[in-house]
Amino acid sequence: MARQRRDEDRLPPLFALVHPGLESVAADEITRDLGGMVRKTDRGVVIFRVPVLDESVLLLRTVEDVFLFAWGTDALTYRAVDLKSIQEWTESEVDWREMVRLHHMVHRKPKGRGTYRLVTQMIGEHVYRRMDAGKAMAKGLGGKLPPGWVPASENAGFEVWLNIRGSTAFCGVRLSERTMRHRAYKTEHMPASLRPSLAAAMVRLAGATPGQIVLDPMCGAGTLLAEQIELAKLRREGRITTWGGDLEPNALRAAVTNLQKVGPTPLAQWDATRLPLPSAAVDRVISNPPFGKQLSTPEEIGPLYQKMIRESNRVLKPGGKAVYLVSEPELLRSAIEPYGWYPERMLKVRILGQPAMIGVWQKPFA
Numbered sequence: 122m123a124r125q126r127r128d129e130d131r132l133p134p135l136f137a138l139v140h141p142g143l144e145s146v147a148a149d150e151i152t153r154d155l156g157g158m159v160r161k162t163d164r165g166v167v168i169f170r171v172p173v174l175d176e177s178v179l180l181l182r183t184v185e186d187v188f189l190f191a192w193g194t195d196a197l198t199y200r201a202v203d204l205k206s207i208q209e210w211t212e213s214e215v216d217w218r219e220m221v222r223l224h225h226m227v228h229r230k231p232k233g234r235g236t237y238r239l240v241t242q243m244i245g246e247h248v249y250r251r252m253d254a255g256k257a258m259a260k261g262l263g264g265k266l267p268p269g270w271v272p273a274s275e276n277a278g279f280e281v282w283l284n285i286r287g288s289t290a291f292c293g294v295r296l297s298e299r300t301m302r303h304r305a306y307k308t309e310h311m312p313a314s315l316r317p318s319l320a321a322a323m324v325r326l327a328g329a330t331p332g333q334i335v336l337d338p339m340c341g342a343g344t345l346l347a348e349q350i351e352l353a354k355l356r357r358e359g360r361i362t363t364w365g366g367d368l369e370p371n372a373l374r375a376a377v378t379n380l381q382k383v384g385p386t387p388l389a390q391w392d393a394t395r396l397p398l399p400s401a402a403v404d405r406v407i408s409n410p411p412f413g414k415q416l417s418t419p420e421e422i423g424p425l426y427q428k429m430i431r432e433s434n435r436v437l438k439p440g441g442k443a444v445y446l447v448s449e450p451e452l453l454r455s456a457i458e459p460y461g462w463y464p465e466r467m468l469k470v471r472i473l474g475q476p477a478m479i480g481v482w483q484k485p486f487a
C-alpha cells in the first residue's frame with residue numbers, strides 16, 4: 122500500500138484522446154473500471170491519474186489512445202514564438218529518462234536496438250506548419266532518448282506525440298497500440314461501420330447487466346454487439362445475451378465474421394421494422410440506424426425511424442432502455458414521442474464530419 126502511494130505521487134498524469142463528445146463516458150470508464158482519478162477534461166481529451174501504472178490502462182475501450190503526459194499548454198499564440206516554446210518545454214520540462222522507465226512498466230523493454238517515432242497532429246490556423254512544430258519537438262528531444270535508439274517510421278517501440286488544437290497542445294508518450302482503436306476482432310468493415318471506441322461508449326451508456334438481453338436490430342458489421350460481449354468478458358460478472366440482425370446480406374456476412382472471434386451471437390437477416398421476436402423480449406436496444414445522408418435519403422429516414430421505434434417499443438421490456446446514434450435527432454424524438462420514453466441522456470458527437478446525437482431513452486415501466 123505504501124509503495125502504491127509513493128508511485129501515485131511520482132507518476133505523471135496520463136491523458137487519453139477521445140472521440141469529441143464522449144469525454145464524460147470515457148471519464149466514467151477511467152474512474153470506475155480503471156480506478157483512475159480524472160483531473161480535467163477538454164474537448165477530445167481526458168487527463169487523469171492512476172494509482173499504479175501497468176498494462177491495465179490498455180484495457181480502456183472508450184478511448185482512442187492513452188499517453189503519459191509530458192507537457193501541456195493552453196496558451197499557444199499561433200505565432201512563430203510557439204516553436205521556441207515547444208522546443209523549450211520538450212527540452213526542460215520533462216524527465217525523458219523517467220518517461221522511458223514508465224513506458225517499460227506497460228511495455229516490456231524491447232530486445233535489440235530501441236526504436237522511436239515522433240508524431241505531430243495539428244488543427245487550427247497557425248503561422249507555422251505541422252512539420253515545423255514537429256521539428257521543434259525533435260530539437261527539444263535531441264540527446265534525451267537513450268543513445269543507440271534509431272528512428273522508425275512504423276512499429277516503433279517508443280512514440281512521442283505532439284497534439285496541437287488551436288491554442289492547446291499536449292505532448293506525451295504513447296502507451297496504447299494500434300489495437301486500442303482498431304480492435305483485433307474487426308477484420309470486416311462496412312462503409313457506415315462505427316468506430317469501436319464509439320460503440321463501446323454506447324454500450325456503456327446502455328448499462329446492461331448480467332443475465333440481460335441486448336438487441337441491435339440494424340447491426341451492420343456487428344461492432345455494437347462485439348463491444349457488448351467484450352465488455353461483459355472484461356468485467357467477468359456474468360454473460361449478457363446479444364441478438365442482432367440486418368436487412369443486408371453483406372452486412373450480416375461481415376457481422377458473422379467479426380463476431381465469431383468474440384462470442385456466440387444469434388444473427389438473422391430481418392427487417393428491423395418487423396422483427397421476428399416476441400413482445401417484451403429484450404432489456405436493451407442499442408443501434409445506429411442509417412444516416413440520412415449516408416445510406417438513405419433524408420425523406421426516407423423519418424418514416425424509417427417511426428417504424429423502427431414502434432417495433433423497438435414492442436420488443437423492449439417495460440423499464441428497458443434504448444441507445445440510438447442518429448443523424449436526425451428531432452425526427453427520432455418525434456418518432457419516440459407517442460410511446461412516452463424518457464430521455465435520460467443526450468450526447469452531441471460528429472460522425473464523419475456530420476453532427477449526430479447519441480440518446481439514451483427509457484421505456485416507462487407501465
Ligand SMILES: C[S@@+](CC[C@H](N)C(=O)[O-])C[C@H]1O[C@@H](n2cnc3c(N)ncnc32)[C@H](O)[C@@H]1O
Nearest residue numbers: 313314315339341342344367368369392393411
Ligand atoms: C449505420 S449502419 C450500422 C453500422 C453498425 N452499427 C456497425 O458498426 O457496423 C446501419 C445498418 O442498418 C441496416 N438497415 C437499414 N434499414 C434496415 C432495416 N429496415 N432493417 C434492418 N437493417 C436495416 C443497413 O443495412 C446498415 O447495415
